[in-house]
Amino acid sequence: MVKNPWLPVAAILLYGIFIKVGRAYFHNRQPLSWRTTLAMWNLSLSVFSFIGFTRVAPHLIHTLYHYSISEFFCFDPEQSYGSEPSTGLWLVLFVLSKFPELLDTFFIVIHKKPLILLHWYHHISVLAYCWVSYVNNTPPGIIFCAMNYAVHAIMYFYYFLMAVKLKPKWFNSYYITVAQISQMVVGVIVTVLGFIIPPMYGKECALKKENNIAALIMYGSYLLLFLQFFFKRYTTKKGGVSNKKSTKEE
Known part of the structure; x- marks a missing residue:
């Protein structure tokens, strides 16, 4: 990945052209x-x-249990999951999966569905960030990875059920959006901690400030866009909750 920084740039350009x-x-x-x-x-x-979640989450829990919070944010990730082949593999696959996930937009285009800002902005920004984050060995990246795997496992299964018209009535898209918003809240909290904890570590920290700024901008903008989507899609003028479909996002 270090030797091919042009790949995400080319993918994003082709995505925009498509x-x-x-x-x-x-x-x-x-x-x-x-x-x-x-x-x-x-x-x-x-x-x-x-x-992916079942391969990454156990190692994340293990690391959080055995490392101090400052060590977790500042240790070189390769000292941790780099020694665990399965975890390392699924972290690489997570980054690479952001390329085929661009095909989500293909289905929106050929089906002539509305293409909202949240959808395409999410796809290009998360692809770029994941690539840069992996190249820079960002310590909290495993948290972002585990969260995304978990939400996507549920979200894409929901869309599968919708496509085959087997979605149970209780499986409301409202809960998917709440999970997405929760993911963004945790992302913002983690990135804020990324500014607070490294100065307290007392040693050289693997978490680069520039990368953490990018993460905060990304998660902060996602949170605002998802909240905007939530209130626009699910709340009525009377303050109730509607039963409309969720957007196919993070």
Whole structure:
């Protein structure tokens, strides 16, 4: 990854071109109906995310239990999960998975669904951040990875059930959005701690300030956008909660 910094840049540029060209192409055409393909796509991402969570979360818990909070934020991650092949593998796969996840937008375009800012901004920013974060061996990155795996496992399974029309009534998209917002809240808290803890460590810290600033901007903007989406989509003028679909995001 260190030797190929152009890959995420190229992917983001091609992604932007596809959105522009694809939406123009379908402007005066009927939407396609790839429901079965979409269902299998969502199911595969759900299973992948679930497996990833089961491989990363145990090591995260182990590290938080055996390391002090300052050590967790400042130790070189390779001293921890770098010695655990399975965890290291699923962290790499997590970063690489942000490339195929761009295909989420492909289905939105061919089905002529609304493409909101939260969707495309999330995809390009998380791809760029994950790549840079992995290259810089960001210590708290494993927290972000575990959270994302967990939320995606549930979220993509929800969309699979929607695609095959088997979603139970109790499985409301409202809960998916709440989980997404919770993820962003934790992300903001972790990044804020990333500014407070390193100066207290007393040694050289592996967490780079520039990377932490990027993480705070990313999670802070996600939190604002998800809150905006939540209140716009789920709350009514009377203060009630609607039953509309959630956005396909983080």
